[in-house]
Amino acid sequence: MVTVKNRIEQSDLLQVAFKNDKTRFIQESVKAKNQKVYMAMLMGNRNSDNVRILFNTEEGEREVVSRIWACTDKSLVLKGGIFIPIGAVIDIILD
Numbered sequence: 001m002v003t004v005k006n007r008i009e010q011s012d013l014l015q016v017a018f019k020n021d022k023t024r025f026i027q028e029s030v031k032a033k034n035q036k037v038y039m040a041m042l043m044g045n046r047n048s049d050n051v052r053i054l055f056n057t058e059e060g061e062r063e064v065v066s067r068i069w070a071c072t073d074k075s076l077v078l079k080g081g082i083f084i085p086i087g088a089v090i091d092i093i094l095d
Contacts, residue, residue, distance in 0.1 A: 007063045013082050017058040020087030036092040040068045052093040055084055
């Protein structure tokens with residue numbers, strides 16, 4: 001399990017400079033990431049469950065605990081209309 005010591009509050013995401021991962025992923029890892037995003041979105045909409053989202057910023061890896069309300073091809077939409085680019089997401093932990 002991946003842990004990040006730099007947990008931030010959801011409201012602080014508005015000041016974050018996200019860093020997209022430029023490395024190429026194999027198709028299986030992209031599919032697994034997309035499945036986690038979809039499951040997290042269902043958990044947020046059906047059960048109001050929070051998930052841990054690990055992502056890259058210009059300052060390093062960060063973590064936020066929030067609900068994923070929706071997703072697009074390019075970003076996650078969190079509670080409150082806050083966006084995280086999909087390319088910056090390292091992992092989603094479904095607790």
